[in-house]
Amino acid sequence: MIIKTKTTIAxxxxxxxxxxxxxxxxxxxxxxxxxxxxxxxxxxAAGQTAPSNxxxxxxxxxxxxxxxxxxxxxxxxxxxxxxxxxxxTLAQSLRIDPWTIEITGEVERPLRLDLDDVLKLQTVQEYVxxxxxxxxxxxxxxxxxxxxxxxxxxxxxxxxxxxxxxxSVDQPEAMPLQANNTMLEWPYVEGLRIDEALHPLxxxxxxLYGEPLxxxxxxxxxxxxxxxxxxxxxxxxxxxELLKKAPLTTWNKFAPRDYGFYANVNPxxxxxxxxxxxERPLGSHFFTPRRxxxxxxxxxxxxxxxxxxxxxxxxx
Ligand code: MTE
Numbered sequence: 001m002i003i004k005t006k007t008t009i010a011x012x013x014x015x016x017x018x019x020x021x022x023x024x025x026x027x028x029x030x031x032x033x034x035x036x037x038x039x040x041x042x043x044x045a046a047g048q049t050a051p052s053n054x055x056x057x058x059x060x061x062x063x064x065x066x067x068x069x070x071x072x073x074x075x076x077x078x079x080x081x082x083x084x085x086x087x088x089t090l091a092q093s094l095r096i097d098p099w100t101i102e103i104t105g106e107v108e109r110p111l112r113l114d115l116d117d118v119l120k121l122q123t124v125q126e127y128v129x130x131x132x133x134x135x136x137x138x139x140x141x142x143x144x145x146x147x148x149x150x151x152x153x154x155x156x157x158x159x160x161x162x163x164x165x166x167x168s169v170d171q172p173e174a175m176p177l178q179a180n181n182t183m184l185e186w187p188y189v190e191g192l193r194i195d196e197a198l199h200p201l202x203x204x205x206x207x208l209y210g211e212p213l214x215x216x217x218x219x220x221x222x223x224x225x226x227x228x229x230x231x232x233x234x235x236x237x238x239x240x241e242l243l244k245k246a247p248l249t250t251w252n253k254f255a256p257r258d259y260g261f262y263a264n265v266n267p268x269x270x271x272x273x274x275x276x277x278x279e280r281p282l283g284s285h286f287f288t289p290r291r292x293x294x295x296x297x298x299x300x301x302x303x304x305x306x307x308x309x310x311x312x313x314x315x316x
Contacts, residue, residue: 065128066139068209070282075216076133077235078184079168079175091215093174094236099220105165105242108156115220119206121154122146126210127203127224132265132297134229138279143224144207149198157194157242164197165247166190166223167239184250190223190234191247191261195306201226201299204237227299229263265297266312 077087099115124144132138152164168188172179178186196202203224206213213219218235225232231251241247251259258272267277278290295312296303 072214079178087216094215096220103155103240106158106161129226136279139282143205145203145205148202161242163243163246164192165241166234169236169238189250191249227296227303267293
């Protein structure tokens with residue numbers, strides 16, 4: 001299925017298209033058979049079809065992508081460091097091969113599979129999404145991945161499955177702050193409501209910028225939920241559990257008033273310590289005006305219906 005959106009993506013620089021196209025060729029060779037480029041997915045409204053040269057279409061005036069070196073060198077990965085700069089080096093010690101994924105809970109057919117075998121069953125495609133951190137910086141990233149829904153389908157969720165819990169890897173020998181029990185409770189845990197998890201915009205990403213996912217960005221597989229604050233997009237996922245009740249999630253447990261379970265991007269609800277009305281695109285210059293934050297990070301057309309009965313004037 002092709003999902004696209006209007007691409008009102010504001011950012012600072014545009015990646016040169018030729019370089020990007022070359023990268024795509026490299027990746028095709030790198031990642032081999034499971035990789036199918038049916039088109040670029042830039043989150044356009046459901047029901048719209050992709051133009052035949054969707055990639056070229058993506059590079060229209062208002063479509064921009066954050067330079068890869070910024071995305072790979074400014075990270076939040078608290079198992080490794082409290083700084084933005086250190087995960088790029090420290091995360092290299094993470095062991096990611098072999099990597100097993102377990103899907104359990106309220107499902108007909110629980111699954112425990114090597115990631116390579118999971119990928120054989122999935123079609124990896126490119127999805128260009130805005131990404132908005134709760135700290136008010138933002139970026140636009142071309143992810144490689146597949147809809148979480150397509151993996152969940154294979155385990156046949158039961159009707160009792162109302163929520164999904166995601167757990168990151170427990171590897172204290174490679175993760176210094178996990179080893180020291182610093183700051184958060186480990187392993188990192190996140191959660192979604194089942195309809196959010198099954199939404200076609202919700203991805204499991206295995207790559208970015210036409211390359212396998214870098215360790216600091218969540219290799220070998222991470223969640224990407226583009227309409228929610230970035231802390232929901234859990235890295236290095238090893239376990240997915242379908243549950244009857246909402247799981248207790250890492251940040252929500254740490255500071256419930258600051259980090260809600262839903263955490264939908266919302267310019268109208270400030271964080272207790274700062275405004276969420278605007279954001280700083282990574283790479284933007286000091287004097288560049290900040291970008292106005294959009295409700296649901298600009299994906300309202302696709303996801304607002306999920307929250308029809310909720311009072312969005314609160315921070316969830
Ligand atoms: N996942 C794990 N396991 N550990 C983390 O510290 N940080 C989250 C999220 N996923 C985090 C995580 C936060 S706060 C953000 S903003 C994004 O990852 C950052 O993703 P990036 O480093 O790829 O930009």
